Amino acid sequence: MIELRTPAEIEQMRPVGRFVAETLATLREDTKVGTNLLAIDRRAHDMIRKAGAESCYIDYHPSFGASPFGKVICTSVNDAVLHGLPHDYDLRDGDLVTLDFAVSLNGWVADSAVSFVVGTPRDEDLALIDTTERALAAAIEAATVGNRTGDISAAIAAVAHAEGLSINTDFGGHGVGREMHGDPHIANNGRPGRGFPLKPGLVVAIEPWFLQTTDELVTDPDGWTLRSADGSRGAHSEHTIAITADGPIVLTDRTGL
Structure with missing residues (x-):
């Protein structure tokens, strides 16, 4: 069922969007070579508790998950691109990291993701991240009243x-x-003019993610982490946006944080 939010409800969603943005900005700043993925999860958990928020991940158990996720953030590294289950791994120089984070605050949810490199970057990794970010920007620009979901795709x-x-x-x-x-x-691919019409009050998470040399995924033994089938690296950018008569509002905007 597709629900449309009133202008007042969209205003009520701003605090959770801001919290998700601030948390990701903080975690990105804190994540360095040598940072353990479990430490990222603990830090995110502490921030959730202090804010009085609730994790959308820890008890999340969809049909494709082997068990409840059990952590509060997705940490995907290198050839892992989605649903990376935090585990005991110290980040190494040049690792490509994606943090994907969603919480509920005051009954409203926001969801966002960011990819970056710790230490010395490879040009091809920076190019892939840039592609996801430009794709996200193009999608947000297309998220206007009168267009359809296919225009975003x-x-x-x-x-x-x-x-x-x-x-x-x-x-x-x-x-x-x-x-x-x-x-x-x-979807991250589609035909313009097709799909659900974009109306004021529609709130969506848009999340382009790409792999360098394939579009095929395999699942880790943990039952969650999705990796490229050929070992190539992946990147993922995501924002929660509200569609309004005056244009899209990026609720998880990290600009200036």
Whole structure:
């Protein structure tokens, strides 16, 4: 079921968007070569408790998950791109890290992700991250009243295809509100003019993610972490946005943090 939010409800969602943005900005700043993935999860957990928020991940157990997730943040490294389950691993120089974070605060949810490199970056990794960020920016620009979800999907795909990347459509954007995942699904590839019409009050998470040389995923033995089938690296950028008559509002904007 697709729900539309009133202007007052969108204002009520701003605090959770700001908290998610501030948490990701802090964790990115704190994450260095030698940082343990479990330490990132503990830090995020502390921030959630202090804010009086609730994790959307810790008890999350969809049909594709082997068990409840059990942690409060996804930490995907190098060839892992989605649903990275934090484990005992110290980050190494040049690792490409994705942090994906969603919480509920005062009954409202926001969801966002950021990819970055710790230590000495490889040019191809920076280029892949940049592609996801440009795809996200293009998608947000397309998220205007009168367009459709397919216009968002097509905007993402145009950026990816220009870089010669293939696209997996199994996992993509989604509605956000009282729960983390709702309708509509927003694939990272689609046809303009198709799909659900974008209306004022629609709140969605848009999340382009790409792999360097494949679009096929495999699942780790942990039952959660999704990696590229060929070992190539992945990157993922995500924001929660509200569609309004005056244009999209990026609720998880980290600009200036």
